Amino acid sequence: MKNKKRIQLSYYSLCFIPVPVYLISTVDENGIYNIAPYGMVMPVSYNPLIISVGSDKNRDTYKNILQTNEFVLNVPSLELLRKVNRTADPIPSEQDEFVHADLTPIKSEIVQPPRIGECRAHLECETIWVKEVSEICENRVIITAKVVDLSLDEDIFIKDLCKQKGLMKSLYYEKHSYFSLGGYMGNRRMR
Numbered sequence: 001m002k003n004k005k006r007i008q009l010s011y012y013s014l015c016f017i018p019v020p021v022y023l024i025s026t027v028d029e030n031g032i033y034n035i036a037p038y039g040m041v042m043p044v045s046y047n048p049l050i051i052s053v054g055s056d057k058n059r060d061t062y063k064n065i066l067q068t069n070e071f072v073l074n075v076p077s078l079e080l081l082r083k084v085n086r087t088a089d090p091i092p093s094e095q096d097e098f099v100h101a102d103l104t105p106i107k108s109e110i111v112q113p114p115r116i117g118e119c120r121a122h123l124e125c126e127t128i129w130v131k132e133v134s135e136i137c138e139n140r141v142i143i144t145a146k147v148v149d150l151s152l153d154e155d156i157f158i159k160d161l162c163k164q165k166g167l168m169k170s171l172y173y174e175k176h177s178y179f180s181l182g183g184y185m186g187n188r189r190m191r
């Protein structure tokens with residue numbers, strides 16, 4: 001065992017594991033499309049399929065989800081890194097972010113917001129509830145939603161997860177830096 005060092009809370013990024021990067025697509029009441037990258041996304045149940053998202057209240061994404069109760073979690077691959085950054089630009093809500101980031105909207109199977117054609121996988125979601133985190137963190141909410149449809153690029157419909165995750169090439173994020181998934185390390189039967 002090694003010696004432990006206590007550090008200031010502001011150095012949190014040294015203790016956290018990077019979060020996965022999704023692009024959330026939404027639509028507002030007037031039909032304007034929006035995209036934003038989100039890392040605070042967590043599965044909370046696999047059966048039924050339920051996820052939670054941590055959001056700031058001033059995001060257009062949050063406002064659109066409140067209006068429509070629907071959104072799509074899209075999985076970008078490493079090649080989309082620059083476009084992912086463009087979707088985080090603070091542009092006016094009247095502007096279509098598919099146009100701004102040069103991404104292609106494709107009709108979703110169930111929900112109104114479109115999927116992002118260039119992304120590798122898509123989780124169509126319907127809100128169950130939205131809650132404020134606490135008085136000490138007034139600007140933050142948790143959105144919990146049911147996944148109502150799943151789709152992915154045909155070439156990554158591979159049941160061998162080691163190969164599948166390699167081809168998916170998902171992105172991870174911590175304090176302004178992006179990372180890739182390291183690779184297959186073993187399974188649950190190992191002791």
Ligand SMILES: Cc1cc2nc3c(=O)[nH]c(=O)nc-3n(C[C@H](O)[C@H](O)[C@H](O)COP(=O)(O)O)c2cc1C
Nearest residue numbers: 036037038039040054055056059060061088089173
């Ligand atoms: C990789 C990445 C992950 C992010 N994750 C989150 C997140 O989980 N929650 C959040 O509120 N903002 C997050 N942000 C910030 C928003 O994406 C950013 O403020 C964006 O401009 C919001 O766009 P919108 O106002 O169109 O929703 C993240 C930004 C980046 C670059």
